[in-house]
Amino acid sequence: xxxxxxxxxxxxxxxxxxxxxxxxxxxxxxxxxxxxxxxxxxxxxxxxxxxxxxxxxxxxxxxxxxxxxxxxxxxxxxxxxxxxxxxxxxxxxxxxxxxxxxxxxxxxxxxxxxxxxxxxxxxxxxxxxxxxxxxxxxxxxxxxxxxxxxxxxxxxxxxxxxxxxxxxxxxxx
Amino acid sequence: xxxxxxxxxxxxxxxxxxxxxxxxxxxxxxxxxxxxxxxxxxxxxxxxxxxxxxxxxxxxxxxxxxxxxxxxxxxxxxxxxxxxxxxxxxxxxxxxxxxxxxxxxxxxxxxxxxxxxxxxxxxxxxxxxxxxxxxxxxxxxxxxxxxxxxxxxxxxxxxxxxxxxxxxxxxxx
Numbered sequence: 001x002x003x004x005x006x007x008x009x010x011x012x013x014x015x016x017x018x019x020x021x022x023x024x025x026x027x028x029x030x031x032x033x034x035x036x037x038x039x040x041x042x043x044x045x046x047x048x049x050x051x052x053x054x055x056x057x058x059x060x061x062x063x064x065x066x067x068x069x070x071x072x073x074x075x076x077x078x079x080x081x082x083x084x085x086x087x088x089x090x091x092x093x094x095x096x097x098x099x100x101x102x103x104x105x106x107x108x109x110x111x112x113x114x115x116x117x118x119x120x121x122x123x124x125x126x127x128x129x130x131x132x133x134x135x136x137x138x139x140x141x142x143x144x145x146x147x148x149x150x151x152x153x154x155x156x157x158x159x160x161x162x163x164x165x166x167x168x169x170x171x172x173x
Numbered sequence: 174x175x176x177x178x179x180x181x182x183x184x185x186x187x188x189x190x191x192x193x194x195x196x197x198x199x200x201x202x203x204x205x206x207x208x209x210x211x212x213x214x215x216x217x218x219x220x221x222x223x224x225x226x227x228x229x230x231x232x233x234x235x236x237x238x239x240x241x242x243x244x245x246x247x248x249x250x251x252x253x254x255x256x257x258x259x260x261x262x263x264x265x266x267x268x269x270x271x272x273x274x275x276x277x278x279x280x281x282x283x284x285x286x287x288x289x290x291x292x293x294x295x296x297x298x299x300x301x302x303x304x305x306x307x308x309x310x311x312x313x314x315x316x317x318x319x320x321x322x323x324x325x326x327x328x329x330x331x332x333x334x335x336x337x338x339x340x341x342x343x344x345x346x
Contacts, residue, residue: 013272084275
């Protein structure tokens with residue numbers, strides 16, 4: 001049997017999911033869209049990613065129905081997560097939690113997530129222990145955590161995220 | 174500022190996590206280790222992955238403390254998830270759920286997961302609604318679901334997974 005270099009031999013839906021979101025950079029792009037970034041130039045500056053790579057990844061995400069483009073003024077589109085895209089929140093959230101635990105700053109997490117409706121910090125599972133629910137991302141607020149580095153990045157997105165910010169709402173500025 | 178082609182500019186722990194688990198194939202390897210696959214040759218046959226690629230990915234996972242090698246007889250090692258690796262269960266589980274929803278077989282999921290202690294099927298969040306807990310993977314049982322294809326794969330791992338199987342326990346055969 002010939003060896004394959006792709007996932008064709010895998011009938012698991014995880015394999016198919018990874019074809020879609022398992023590309024280098026893709027989950028970071030999704031993370032930024034959850035944070036409220038909506039413009040190509042902001043994504044590019046915040047992720048510090050080559051323009052062609054970002055373009056290609058976004059085209060694939062649009063093709064897969066995970067991201068949609070919506071005109072916000074003539075000739076200019078903004079980028080939004082679709083419902084299918086929003087459903088990936090827990091994958092992104094769990095990876096952030098795992099990363100904080102094993103690769104985070106010594107002072108603690110870079111970002112803390114709370115249930116916007118009641119202010120309770122979300123547990124590692126993404127649940128609000130006060131309300132006993134798993135709030136959807138548009139009911140989650142992100143706050144700078146104790147692990148914020150002393151030397152801060154100075155792009156527009158990093159500046160806008162220095163205060164509390166509700167996920168999926170557009171960034172100020 | 175020069176454009177970067179890697180994640181160095183990202184001080185988010187998600188970026189670091191993706192350096193570790195975001196490589197093509199890596200989450201599929203982790204999935205198989207959760208399923209109880211412990212031998213290189215079984216992984217290779219089940220994933221249908223080039224030997225050199227599998228070798229490289231495993232070496233990186235061992236290096237990162239996610240997988241450990243343990244001799245099971247002279248000159249032979251088996252592969253096990255470490256505690257750090259086991260913590261990735263929810264990332265894998267959520268991606269499987271998302272994939273089933275959007276790319277799954279028409280008949281339903283390929284695999285169904287239950288809480289081994291009580292038999293309740295886990296919800297999409299990975300919680301057991303009967304016990305109101307999120308069971309760890311060694312307390313989760315996997316069953317063939319309605320989406321199992323008529324034409325089945327015939328490697329040793331696929332055969333061993335035709336019946337119920339508790340995660341993280343070695344496969345029969």
